Amino acid sequence: MPLSAMREKTEAVADFLKGLANPQRLLMLCALAQGEKTVGELIAQTGIAPTSMSQHLAKLKAEGIVGVRREHRNLHYAISHAAVLEVMAVLAAHFCQASDG
Template sequence: MEEKASKVSELLRLLSHRDRLMVLCHLAQGEMSAGELGQALGRKAPAMSQQLAILRREGIIAARREGQSIFYRICHEDAVAIMSFLYARFCSDDAENLAVSGAESEVERA
């Protein structure tokens, strides 16, 4: 159990960086090019490259080249599961509706 806790802790540490988390939230919707990610996050190429390199090095994302574009996707099975949950809970349009209805429920209970 201790070994697994160490692996999970490392994965969560990688996911907890704000920029990497934002990259993964976008990739939870499907494959995207580096340019699309940079535009979606409002980040310049050097900042994006650094975070993408970390995620690639750690085996969280994979890349493929198509012409001059590089496309990224989440390839780590556990990261896919975690990001699917986080996307559904916090990022999707439905997540906003859940947050609003959850807040309304809290108000009603008070």
């Protein structure tokens, strides 16, 4: 792909990366990379306060990074953007492995 064509996509890519560029959102995405979770499960696994969780989930949903489905009274969140799963796998391989040290 020529650089001129790439330039057109840089804004969208930068916005996508901004959606990921937050420690709490990355922690939430690490949990969601393991599978669909309810808000309660995300709170229990991450320790993020409910109000903060709600704000971050709203941003991730607005960015198209996560999707939600309702089952009775529970909202179930899952990663909905295939690139996010790939990015999370790369980040895990580089930053989440136990050191040999």
